[in-house]
Amino acid sequence: MPELRQNFATKEWVIIATERAKRPEEMATHRAPRNPVSFNPKCPFCPGNESITPPEVMRIPADGGAWNVRVVPNKFAALSRDAQPKRVIHRQRRSIEGFGVHDVIIETPDHAGVLALMPDAEVANTLRCYKSRYNDLCLDHRIAHVTLFKNHGADAGTSLEHPHSQLIASPVISYQIRQRVHEALRHYDEFGECMFCQMIEEELEEKQRIVMLTDHFVALELYASPAPFSTHIYPRRHMASFGDISAAEITDLARTLRTVLAKLYHGLQDPDFNYTIRSAPSEWVGVKYFHWYLSVIPRLTRVAGFELGSGMFINTVTPESAADFLRNVKVEAAVAAAEKV
């Protein structure tokens, strides 16, 4: 029997329709494995081609020698640093010249690198760049919101092989983000608690949707998860803004994220995926009612007309069985096996 479940935070309903379910093994990607080379002389992100990208914004290490992570402006930016964020209103039309910042974070010099298989310490360097750029941009009064995201694979919207993530800083807060913050505030007004902190507490008691628990983070499938194996990583400490993450938490998040990605990589055969960090808009940094999180979305299914027309999603895998499956993907063992081959 299908079930409708409501996401308590966003108020969105999803349909969990297990009659149409496939086993996790059947959902795995069945395509030729990616086999890029470690160095591609034509790749703008490979070492030696630094002059092809726009001038570098930051790098780790900062001393100017060989780099581990580089941040550069996106050459094909969706928003422009040179525009003026002035609002123009004419009858029903509202527009703003396309001001904003669009960075690329090059995660490794290795063209064939994969976050899921990297050492945690290298993933941590990428997260340090996220934090640094995030906080720098939040200080710019023209910026209202910063979105950090990664596209892995063609179905997730990327054609560039070299591992990278992106950041877009926009002069407006999207309607969706604003509504979510408002729903969180409404809950705080009524109950005097962060609805996400409370959700984490309930999920830790229930256990069945937990994928992984570390000192500082919990990875879980949402009770009303909109898509198979979509996994959220929450800081266990209350924090509205990703920019408030501590050095110890970055180390721990690197391990948590890398492990979740490795579970997807080994369990579902390197699926295309996106991840994104949902953090409070800069004007709401420090509020008691919002809680940032990292959302990993494997692209295993297609959005169709029902989702586009209703705003509701159909999930064919229960969050409980997805969590159970991911808990049981033994990452270290799988890595060891892969290394032996």
Add this chain to the structure above:
Amino acid sequence: MPELRQNFATKEWVIIATERAKRPEEMATHRAPRNPVSFNPKCPFCPGNESITPPEVMRIPADGGAWNVRVVPNKFAALSRDAQPKRVIHRQRRSIEGFGVHDVIIETPDHAGVLALMPDAEVANTLRCYKSRYNDLCLDHRIAHVTLFKNHGADAGTSLEHPHSQLIASPVISYQIRQRVHEALRHYDEFGECMFCQMIEEELEEKQRIVMLTDHFVALELYASPAPFSTHIYPRRHMASFGDISAAEITDLARTLRTVLAKLYHGLQDPDFNYTIRSAPSEWVGVKYFHWYLSVIPRLTRVAGFELGSGMFINTVTPESAADFLRNVKVEAAVAAAEKV
């Protein structure tokens, strides 16, 4: 220079980033043309296989002879007619047993049929089934909202070739639909007008985003269109519910929809697409502030991490140039040429 534009009705911002634009010709689908046969003996929707589907809900003509359109329950329904729509609340968890109705509308006996190339009169039969089922289901007090939609092609979420649309009636109103109706009410409260009627008036004066105008309908690209060639068809008369469409309007909508689909078919080489009818939830039938419309969404681009993380879309084609392109696709001429080949 990119531009941010706000959808006045939904308050959602989109980025119009024309620097990354391709010409419409470049966006066209470049894949082998679909060449299905007119009859497939294994297809559950082909004539002669009526016994494979669950028992028929309606057909046109109704006299029991050869049919033009059939409506049957979806064999792999996302929601079940046999469930009880009772809400269960436990801490943050809210669920409802998966009650609902999931129909398939088989648009033609011809396995190789394509709406874009059918006679208008045949498309009208499909729309008559939409209206009949829509109104029947709105009378059921357990149903809160009815979504009508079509998936055309694999990228739009279908694997079945035989032309069909679907209907899902759910016991809840999605958060997105509810918010949109609320925004429309807020506008009505302030200005005493339907925001959509006003938008149509402004667009007809501006002209540059109009694709097609008939006696009863207008097809246009939204000022803040989220995706290339996404086209909305609005009734020119104020109507909150699709169920209130008149017989004359159905005839006119069939011609408008068929022509828009034909412009996409010939102009962009049969792209995968979805369409959906966004209509007021059944408890708001007849309200002065909401206005139903049909939204056609060609699946030419991929949703990536930015869209998933921010709720904002990046559109690489201006609505003005998309409208200009579609206005200039001469449908009757193209059909004549295709027939000559």
